[in-house]
Amino acid sequence: MTTIALIGAGRGLGAAVARRFGAEGFDLALISRSIERVETLAAELRDEGLTARGYAANVREPQTIVSALDEATQDLGPIEVLAYAPLPQKEFLRPVLETTVEDLRAAVEFSIYGPVTAVHHVLQGMRYLGRGSILFVNGSSAARPSAGVAGTSIAFAGESAYARMLHDTLTTESIHVGQLIIPSAITPGHPTHDPGVLAEKLWTMHASRGEFRVFAEPMAGV
Ligand SMILES: NC(=O)c1ccc[n+]([C@@H]2O[C@H](COP(=O)([O-])OP(=O)(O)OC[C@H]3O[C@@H](n4cnc5c(N)ncnc54)[C@H](OP(=O)(O)O)[C@@H]3O)[C@@H](O)[C@H]2O)c1
Numbered sequence: 001m002t003t004i005a006l007i008g009a010g011r012g013l014g015a016a017v018a019r020r021f022g023a024e025g026f027d028l029a030l031i032s033r034s035i036e037r038v039e040t041l042a043a044e045l046r047d048e049g050l051t052a053r054g055y056a057a058n059v060r061e062p063q064t065i066v067s068a069l070d071e072a073t074q075d076l077g078p079i080e081v082l083a084y085a086p087l088p089q090k091e092f093l094r095p096v097l098e099t100t101v102e103d104l105r106a107a108v109e110f111s112i113y114g115p116v117t118a119v120h121h122v123l124q125g126m127r128y129l130g131r132g133s134i135l136f137v138n139g140s141s142a143a144r145p146s147a148g149v150a151g152t153s154i155a156f157a158g159e160s161a162y163a164r165m166l167h168d169t170l171t172t173e174s175i176h177v178g179q180l181i182i183p184s185a186i187t188p189g190h191p192t193h194d195p196g197v198l199a200e201k202l203w204t205m206h207a208s209r210g211e212f213r214v215f216a217e218p219m220a221g222v
Pocket of ligand 1: 031
């Protein structure tokens, strides 16, 4: 069986995506900064009959991403799906006139260097498998910059450009690259923003491929 590596695997969207892909037989590599949190979630998923393990990595420290992905591949097998969905920290979410170079450095590490590191590390395995999906998850500022959240707006623009170029380049290799835009807060029970509904969209992006960019709900003017 192959593996989905979930970078940014928390109790919200991360857990829902793990359950959705786990139901299809994927092994689950749950990655976040807190080893305690991902191990606790992995244990819950194992109790539900899924194969899951937790790994620590901070996306702002590239070597930790490499180590986590290496360990996951050794433990669970080849990574067929990479989902990049860490929740941005509040420090990136500052208004444009207050945003400093240091704020931007953190946002760029988080949203550009992190994805580039992870993608480089999983691509060879996907090519060996002959298939794969790389799924990015972002909020509305990736589709329309917002002066209230300058760090993510600027860094998400770079992440979006990188992801779209990957999509266009890898399409001939049966590796699908997609971006899910979630325009407002993830809310349990909401018809479009419930974690399970969003996880279903990510599953469809992997299984059916299709467009590069998918919206959880339409965004006016985009
Ligand atoms: N929550 C929303 O309302 C909302 C709205 C729009 C879009 N989104 C998108 O949805 C995704 C997150 O979904 P969610 O909010 O439900 O979160 P979640 O899956 O519950 O958790 C995300 C996890 O990201 C991890 N994380 C944060 N910073 C990290 C870092 N530097 N390195 C590694 N892991 C890190 C955190 O774990 P640790 O603290 O252990 O690192 C957290 O548990 C993100 O792509 C976000 O852009 C969320």
